[in-house]
Amino acid sequence: MTLAMTTPGLRSHFRPQFDRECCDGCGQCAEECSFNEIRMETRAGKKLPFANGRSCGACHRCELICPRGAIRIAEDKMALRRHGVWQTDAVNRVHLQAASGAVALTGLGADTGVPVYFDRLLFNACQVTNPSIDPQREVMETVTYLGRKARSLEELDNQSGDGCSLIRLNTPLVFAPMSYGSINLNLQLAMARVARKKGLLWYSGEGGLHRDLYPYSDCVVLQVASGRFGVSHEYLQVGRAYQIKIGQGAKPGIGGHLPGEKVLPGISETRMIPLGSDAISPAPQHDIYSIEDLRLLIYAIKEASGYKPVCVKIAAVHNVAAIASGVVRAGADMLYLDGYRGGSGATPAVVRDNVGIPLELALAAVDQRLRDERIRHQASIIAAGGVRSSGDVMKAIALGADAVAMGSACLVACGCHVCQRCNSGKCPWGITTNDEKLAARLDPAWAEERLSNLVDGWHHEMQEIMGLNGIYDIGSFRGNRLILRGVGLSDRELSVLGIKHAGE
Amino acid sequence: MCGIAGLINQKRIRENGKRIKKGIILQNDRGSGLGAGFAAYGIYPEFADLYALHLMSADAQSLAEAQKILEEHFFVHAAEDIPVWEHIIAEHPLLRRYFVEPRSYRLAQSVCENADDYTIEKVMALNSTLEHAFIFSSGKNMGVFKGVGTPQDIYDFYCLDNYKAYCWLAHNRFPTNTPGWWGGAHPFNLLSYSIVHNGEISSYGINQRYLEGFGYACRMQTDSEVVAYLLDLLIRRHRLSIEEATHVLAPPYWSSAEGITEGTVRDNLVALKIIYESAMLNGPFAILAACTEGLFSITDNTKLRPMTVGHAGDYSYFASEVSALYEMDENLLTVTTPRAGQPCIVRLEAEAASHYAEAAVQ
Numbered sequence: 001m002t003l004a005m006t007t008p009g010l011r012s013h014f015r016p017q018f019d020r021e022c023c024d025g026c027g028q029c030a031e032e033c034s035f036n037e038i039r040m041e042t043r044a045g046k047k048l049p050f051a052n053g054r055s056c057g058a059c060h061r062c063e064l065i066c067p068r069g070a071i072r073i074a075e076d077k078m079a080l081r082r083h084g085v086w087q088t089d090a091v092n093r094v095h096l097q098a099a100s101g102a103v104a105l106t107g108l109g110a111d112t113g114v115p116v117y118f119d120r121l122l123f124n125a126c127q128v129t130n131p132s133i134d135p136q137r138e139v140m141e142t143v144t145y146l147g148r149k150a151r152s153l154e155e156l157d158n159q160s161g162d163g164c165s166l167i168r169l170n171t172p173l174v175f176a177p178m179s180y181g182s183i184n185l186n187l188q189l190a191m192a193r194v195a196r197k198k199g200l201l202w203y204s205g206e207g208g209l210h211r212d213l214y215p216y217s218d219c220v221v222l223q224v225a226s227g228r229f230g231v232s233h234e235y236l237q238v239g240r241a242y243q244i245k246i247g248q249g250a251k252p253g254i255g256g257h258l259p260g261e262k263v264l265p266g267i268s269e270t271r272m273i274p275l276g277s278d279a280i281s282p283a284p285q286h287d288i289y290s291i292e293d294l295r296l297l298i299y300a301i302k303e304a305s306g307y308k309p310v311c312v313k314i315a316a317v318h319n320v321a322a323i324a325s326g327v328v329r330a331g332a333d334m335l336y337l338d339g340y341r342g343g344s345g346a347t348p349a350v351v352r353d354n355v356g357i358p359l360e361l362a363l364a365a366v367d368q369r370l371r372d373e374r375i376r377h378q379a380s381i382i383a384a385g386g387v388r389s390s391g392d393v394m395k396a397i398a399l400g401a402d403a404v405a406m407g408s409a410c411l412v413a414c415g416c417h418v419c420q421r422c423n424s425g426k427c428p429w430g431i432t433t434n435d436e437k438l439a440a441r442l443d444p445a446w447a448e449e450r451l452s453n454l455v456d457g458w459h460h461e462m463q464e465i466m467g468l469n470g471i472y473d474i475g476s477f478r479g480n481r482l483i484l485r486g487v488g489l490s491d492r493e494l495s496v497l498g499i500k501h502a503g504e
Numbered sequence: 505m506c507g508i509a510g511l512i513n514q515k516r517i518r519e520n521g522k523r524i525k526k527g528i529i530l531q532n533d534r535g536s537g538l539g540a541g542f543a544a545y546g547i548y549p550e551f552a553d554l555y556a557l558h559l560m561s562a563d564a565q566s567l568a569e570a571q572k573i574l575e576e577h578f579f580v581h582a583a584e585d586i587p588v589w590e591h592i593i594a595e596h597p598l599l600r601r602y603f604v605e606p607r608s609y610r611l612a613q614s615v616c617e618n619a620d621d622y623t624i625e626k627v628m629a630l631n632s633t634l635e636h637a638f639i640f641s642s643g644k645n646m647g648v649f650k651g652v653g654t655p656q657d658i659y660d661f662y663c664l665d666n667y668k669a670y671c672w673l674a675h676n677r678f679p680t681n682t683p684g685w686w687g688g689a690h691p692f693n694l695l696s697y698s699i700v701h702n703g704e705i706s707s708y709g710i711n712q713r714y715l716e717g718f719g720y721a722c723r724m725q726t727d728s729e730v731v732a733y734l735l736d737l738l739i740r741r742h743r744l745s746i747e748e749a750t751h752v753l754a755p756p757y758w759s760s761a762e763g764i765t766e767g768t769v770r771d772n773l774v775a776l777k778i779i780y781e782s783a784m785l786n787g788p789f790a791i792l793a794a795c796t797e798g799l800f801s802i803t804d805n806t807k808l809r810p811m812t813v814g815h816a817g818d819y820s821y822f823a824s825e826v827s828a829l830y831e832m833d834e835n836l837l838t839v840t841t842p843r844a845g846q847p848c849i850v851r852l853e854a855e856a857a858s859h860y861a862e863a864a865v866q
Contacts, residue, residue: 141758152741152742473786477710
């Protein structure tokens with residue numbers, strides 16, 4: 001009686017529903033559910049699955065794995081009295097926190113109703129006066145060079161020898177930084193292989209570079225984050241480029257914390273920390289309290305690495321354009337801009353949902369600011385944070401991005417159904433977990449094929465969008481905002497985006 | 505669709521506009537009567553060292569304002585109304601020309617490195633400030649004459665029989681993306697660079713933003729103007745050769761630029777593609793450009809717009825259609841069609857005594 005009184009709350013919003021006629025009682029679903037939502041019971045001599053009704057998060061693992069196709073995940077919200085302010089999620093969160101006294105954690109990117117500006121942008125297309133180009137039959141090129149470029153041929157000729165080399169991409173896509181720890185080695189290996197095969201880049205994230213991935217270091221951007229995990233002399237030699245992580249779109253201004261129980265042998269070795277110890281990434285880098293300090297670190301890494309390009313990753317915050325300008329002037333060769341909807345393996349929901357600004361606005365402001373200050377050529381911009389499709393990619397490129405990062409999209413390609421429980425370490429698809437049994441569910445060869453297919457699909461679509469605009473080289477698409485028109489946007493939004501409204 | 509014609513004498517022998525007029529009028533079907541224009545090089549030998557500014561203005565007040573601005577920044581050696589035959593085109597803007605040099609103390613005080621940069625800055629500033637007046641021609645010893653009308657009308661309106669030039673450009677406009685207005689007619693000019701363009705520049709959005717980063721303001725409501733500014737940037741300010749500039753505007757594909765094995769050539773092409781990515785032109789285009797070095801054509805990599813070239817002795821001719829080449833010179837020795845993406849460059853011979861030579865023909 002008292003138990004019910006002390007644990008009020010909402011049960012899970014989802015529930016597996018079983019077609020018991022069809023079910024043969026194999027019990028695979030109970031096996032697969034890492035959240036213990038399903039239990040098997042014997043009724044009238046037949047083993048049958050039952051839902052606990054407490055922990056289904058709609059990962060759809062059981063539904064898709066069931067050999068008989070006998071499961072459907074259904075929405076199953078408690079029928080709260082309708083209220084314009086106290087909606088289910090708000091009530092739920094209060095209940096959870098009242099019970100735990102803890103910060104509410106979540107995973108992936110913000111799921112709020114903040115406008116997705118990509119959805120308010122539309123492309124132009126050729127009609128009559130300018131023939132479109134069919135990428136199936138004609139040349140359509142997406143080669144992109146990243147890094148610090150000269151402003152004129154004369155400047156290039158006069159450059160001294162210590163200029164950083166440029167990085168060539170076959171197509172302007174990179175795999176976003178996701179650390180070994182937040183994801184497992186199987187996915188990192190798949191990304192590394194696809195990056196190598198397709199002429200792209202992959203980012204290590206802050207968890208260091210596992211020994212098994214050293215063979216793929218010629219196409220990796222290795223991260224130096226506030227925890228300095230895995231940073232060794234050798235680490236600073238082998239990468240194609242280095243990234244200093246200042247902030248992350250899903251959690252601007254805060255650090256990270258990989259709990260000790262997730263610091264397993266491989267992770268401990270790669271991060272160079274004791275087995276089972278908490279891996280704390282401080283909120284700021286404690287040797288960077290100012291732009292001057294950033295400059296010191298950029299050049300320290302350049303010196304240590306033999307002048308490899310250095311990328312600085314910042315979260316999109318209010319004053320992002322001025323910050324970006326400072327970062328470029330401090331010597332960054334690439335600026336990685338992570339927007340409000342960027343993903344995370346674990347972030348406080350209050351931060352994820354309430355801090356930072358959307359990528360589209362930040363990107364437009366940064367690109368324009370660097371142009372106004374005539375330093376746009378000094379650094380390439382890599383846009384990240386909530387990019388779902390090739391359409392989003394091309395919109396980001398038209399707004400001014402040099403390349404675009406695929407993060408959450410990679411997870412989805414490998415089975416993720418966006419249940420947003422990456423922080424639990426129980427990912428039933430074996431993606432954001434290092435639990436040996438769960439991680440084994442992600443076959444690196446299969447993941448490689450899926451990622452490879454996704455890159456191919458997006459690449460074809462990107463070429464289509466270029467072709468229907470009569471453009472055969474992505475260089476003429478980049479920063480070409482006349483290709484975009486806005487729908488349903490205010491004058492102020494259009495002005496920040498630097499685009500016209502549809503019909504103009 | 506637009507029509508293009510051009511002719512040049514490499515020894516700078518000058519002639520009036522009759523032949524270029526024939527060349528462009530033959531291509532009347534390529535225009536819609538909503539714009540035509542001519543550029544003529546060598547027409548102001550008596551003011552050869554002064555910037556010849558051609559100005560159009562919608563009303564007398566704007567003209568006065570423009571003149572005030574000009575006098576503030578330049579020493580005006582001579583000024584006059586551009587002679588026009590008004591009964592050809594009744595409704596036309598006020599047209600005036602000024603032969604000027606930068607006021608030396610102003611130039612010294614400015615941040616500009618030289619008189620050319622200073623002149624561009626003032627021309628751009630005037631064109632951006634005044635709503636109803638702008639300068640449409642700013643080179644030395646050359647001039648642009650353009651407006652809304654057929655090539656025949658514009659030619660007669662500006663009395664082009666009375667000018668003698670060693671290099672002529674002509675354009676017949678069929679506007680599709682932007683309104684047909686006096687400022688939107690071709691050629692587009694900046695200092696000594698003039699261009700006529702047939703096609704559409706799909707990369708305009710980024711070309712324009714790129715140019716803004718170097719202080720160029722695009723105010724003519726049409727894509728073609730970026731080409732004139734890009735040539736000024738690439739050739740005059742960044743000291744690229746005409747060949748290199750054409751490789752920037754119509755670069756080889758990555759597959760060929762990166763594939764060429766001769767060391768320096770490849771490196772140079774790749775470097776140009778990387779550095780000047782935002783200056784690359786995309787979309788269908790055939791462009792004929794003139795500068796103090798000569799006359800040259802560029803087409804897009806798939807040659808979606810035509811360009812033909814004819815030669816006869818010291819004369820070279822460019823046109824959208826072969827028939828127009830013969831219309832300008834029936835005794836052509838060679839007629840060629842440049843391959844897609846390949847420039848055709850005709851350089852003037854070094855300036856010599858022939859400077860003031862007159863053509864015996866016509």
